Amino acid sequence: MDLSGATDEHLLERFLRGDAAAFTALARRHEDRVFSVALRMTGNRADALDATQDTLFALFKRAASFRGESAFTTWLYRIALNASRDVMRKRARAPVATDDEILEASAPPPGPDHSEAVVTRLDVMHALEGLTEEYRDAVVLHDLGGLPYEEVAKITAAPVGTVKSRISRGRKALARALEQRAPTRASNLEMEDTDAGSYE
Numbered sequence: 001m002d003l004s005g006a007t008d009e010h011l012l013e014r015f016l017r018g019d020a021a022a023f024t025a026l027a028r029r030h031e032d033r034v035f036s037v038a039l040r041m042t043g044n045r046a047d048a049l050d051a052t053q054d055t056l057f058a059l060f061k062r063a064a065s066f067r068g069e070s071a072f073t074t075w076l077y078r079i080a081l082n083a084s085r086d087v088m089r090k091r092a093r094a095p096v097a098t099d100d101e102i103l104e105a106s107a108p109p110p111g112p113d114h115s116e117a118v119v120t121r122l123d124v125m126h127a128l129e130g131l132t133e134e135y136r137d138a139v140v141l142h143d144l145g146g147l148p149y150e151e152v153a154k155i156t157a158a159p160v161g162t163v164k165s166r167i168s169r170g171r172k173a174l175a176r177a178l179e180q181r182a183p184t185r186a187s188n189l190e191m192e193d194t195d196a197g198s199y200e
Contacts, residue, residue, distance in 0.1 A: 008072035016063055023063075027056050030073070033145075034080045040140045041084035043129055047091060054083040070154050077147070078155045081137060127177035135170035142167050 003011060003025040011029075014022035031052060038051035058079050066075055128136055134156075141152045142163070149167075153160045 009068065012063055012066060012072065023060060027059070030076060031056065034076065037077060037080050037140060037145055038084045038087075040125065040128065040144055041081065041136065042088055043125065044091075047087045048084075051080065051084040051087045054087065055080045058083065071151070074151050074154045077141065077145075077151075078157075081141075081155060085133065127174045130177050131170055131173055135166050135173060138163050138166035139170040139174065143171070 003014075003022060006014070006022075006025070008026060008029070011022045011026040015026065034055050035048055035052045038055070039045065039048035042048050042051060055076070059076065062079075066072065128140070131139065137156055138152055141147045141155060142149065147155070149160050149163050152167075153163045156163065158166075
């Protein structure tokens with residue numbers, strides 16, 4: 001049976017009824033984005049792979065705990081975020097990613113600015129290492145993961161206003177760090193901070 005058109009929730013229901021193929025389809029659908037989030041969180045390919053494996057294992061074991069109170073992706077990214085944090089704590093060290101690892105997981109979009117996009121991704125990844133956990137969570141999920149404020153708030157269990165504040169302050173901290181690598185791009189990043197505002 002072709003499961004490619006099934007919703008996440010439908011696949012989860014089928015898995016809970018004993019359909020192993022539904023879990024495989026669900027895992028394959030999300031494993032790349034889970035890995036991408038984990039890599040940006042941990043800054044290390046090996047740690048990101050561990051966090052991805054832990055996330056998918058948790059999905060397998062805890063599938064019945066999904067109640068549908070939030071989107072499936074919100075629930076899954078919360079697991080991925082916690083798995084990434086756990087791996088980082090176990091390693092008891094700061095993220096250390098190589099440029100090749102970052103480029104492998106974050107291929108830039110095609111176009112005339114291809115090389116500039118690559119440099120920007122590398123700069124941001126290195127600068128992310130210096131952010132606090134709360135700021136890094138918010139910036140990774142919103143700015144790099146493309147999730148709306150409301151979904152980031154659900155994943156991180158923080159009010160939307162707090163999420164906006166963390167993103168705003170995280171962007172400013174990134175801009176300061178990027179000034180050491182690429183002053184023009186750092187200024188552009190800070191100029192993009194137009195809708196986050198300042199919240200407590």
